[in-house]
Amino acid sequence: MEIFKQTNFDFLGKKWPFIILSLVLTAAGLVSLAVKGGPKYGIDFNGGALMDVNFIKRPPAEAIRSALRQKISGEIEVQEVSNSQEALISTDVRDERALQVVRADMISTLNSAFNPQSGSKLDMNTAGQAALTDHLRDAFQKASIAMSDDQLTALVKRITDYRDTPPRSGLIRNLDELSNVAGVTPNILNVIKQECWAGNFTIRNVEIVGPKIGADLRQQAINVVLIALGAMLIYIAFRFEWIYGVAAVIAVFHDTIITIGLFSIFNKQIDLTVIAALLTLVGYSMNDTIVTFDRIRENLRLQRRGSFTEIVNTSINQTLSRTILTSGLTFLTALSLYLFGGQVLNGFSFALVIGIIIGTYSSIFIASPILIFWQDLAESRKRKRRTAVIDSRSRGVAKTAK
Numbered sequence: 001m002e003i004f005k006q007t008n009f010d011f012l013g014k015k016w017p018f019i020i021l022s023l024v025l026t027a028a029g030l031v032s033l034a035v036k037g038g039p040k041y042g043i044d045f046n047g048g049a050l051m052d053v054n055f056i057k058r059p060p061a062e063a064i065r066s067a068l069r070q071k072i073s074g075e076i077e078v079q080e081v082s083n084s085q086e087a088l089i090s091t092d093v094r095d096e097r098a099l100q101v102v103r104a105d106m107i108s109t110l111n112s113a114f115n116p117q118s119g120s121k122l123d124m125n126t127a128g129q130a131a132l133t134d135h136l137r138d139a140f141q142k143a144s145i146a147m148s149d150d151q152l153t154a155l156v157k158r159i160t161d162y163r164d165t166p167p168r169s170g171l172i173r174n175l176d177e178l179s180n181v182a183g184v185t186p187n188i189l190n191v192i193k194q195e196c197w198a199g200n201f202t203i204r205n206v207e208i209v210g211p212k213i214g215a216d217l218r219q220q221a222i223n224v225v226l227i228a229l230g231a232m233l234i235y236i237a238f239r240f241e242w243i244y245g246v247a248a249v250i251a252v253f254h255d256t257i258i259t260i261g262l263f264s265i266f267n268k269q270i271d272l273t274v275i276a277a278l279l280t281l282v283g284y285s286m287n288d289t290i291v292t293f294d295r296i297r298e299n300l301r302l303q304r305r306g307s308f309t310e311i312v313n314t315s316i317n318q319t320l321s322r323t324i325l326t327s328g329l330t331f332l333t334a335l336s337l338y339l340f341g342g343q344v345l346n347g348f349s350f351a352l353v354i355g356i357i358i359g360t361y362s363s364i365f366i367a368s369p370i371l372i373f374w375q376d377l378a379e380s381r382k383r384k385r386r387t388a389v390i391d392s393r394s395r396g397v398a399k400t401a402k
């Protein structure tokens with residue numbers, strides 16, 4: 001399928017606005033990285049704790065941050081998840097011993113700040129199966145409710161499954177809702193209401209990474225990206241010529257630097273999912289560049305008329321439909337993921353959206369001009385050598401004539 005047939009756009013004649021745009025974006029990103037002391041790493045690379053909290057009614061982000069600062073040292077960031085009552089709470093903890101107790105401190109602080117006093121009752125929305133089972137065992141015995149351990153375990157599992165499935169998603173707003181759970185009789189429900197209560201929030205997920213592990217992951221991520229670029233340079237140099245490999249790697253490096261710079265400009269975190277997106281873009285951009293280079297090589301073998309610049313321009317036009325189809329559809333998918341994928345996938349999808357745009361134009365306006373520059377330089381050297389040989393022969397003839 002071809003969207004464009006027999007096009008003759010002068011892409012390389014319009015290369016300078018795109019080259020200038022790349023220089024501006026690169027400079028802006030590097031300045032932002034220098035001012036901010038490098039990329040803003042997530043807890044995967046820095047170490048710390050990330051807690052996903054779902055509230056019945058979410059307090060303001062500043063109220064959450066202020067409450068946690070009274071108990072927990074270090075930088076605390078609160079991100080409100082759009083179209084929900086969730087909040088992503090991250091804290092930068094660099095001490096291994098403090099990291100071991102930070103989860104309990106965060107929960108106890110949230111409880112004291114945003115949950116009413118509950119006495120000795122167990123919070124149904126934050127309790128795990130084991131804690132809920134232990135808490136209800138004695139209460140059922142005192143109420144003369146005959147139930148074996150297996151029956152109690154099965155009942156608690158049905159209760160927590162009911163609590164954790166949509167639309168509740170971990171939050172029971174009223175304990176009377178539990179009457180919908182199989183096996184919860186009126187007597188059992190009365191005991192549960194005497195021993196438990198429904199808090200205002202639930203902890204959906206907690207991630208804790210030590211600073212040493214985070215540093216190791218950061219170094220491994222850098223190594224993976226560099227190894228990928230090096231392997232592709234070797235492959236393209238073997239398949240084409242070494243200058244083709246250099247041009248392709250420079251274009252991919254250009255894509256990566258600009259993407260990381262935009263992450264810094266927009267104050268977005270870089271975590272393992274973003275590294276996965278960057279590696280995806282490295283492969284995607286390289287594939288796009290190779291398709292164009294392959295057509296250039298075919299046209300050179302066919303000995304088409306015209307200068308090398310004209311051959312490259314023709315090759316870009318011939319692969320234009322393929323570029324629009326693959327890049328356009330991939331971009332729409334990444335854009336949908338960015339708009340509707342939620343907060344957790346925001347960094348991953350943002351990297352894809354930016355990378356696809358930059359990677360597509362870099363194959364045309366960055367990699368191809370590098371080939372032309374090198375070809376022109378090689379032709380200039382050949383002309384100088386021919387001129388030198390002709391001059392040398394001319395001087396030799398003149399001396400012979402004398």
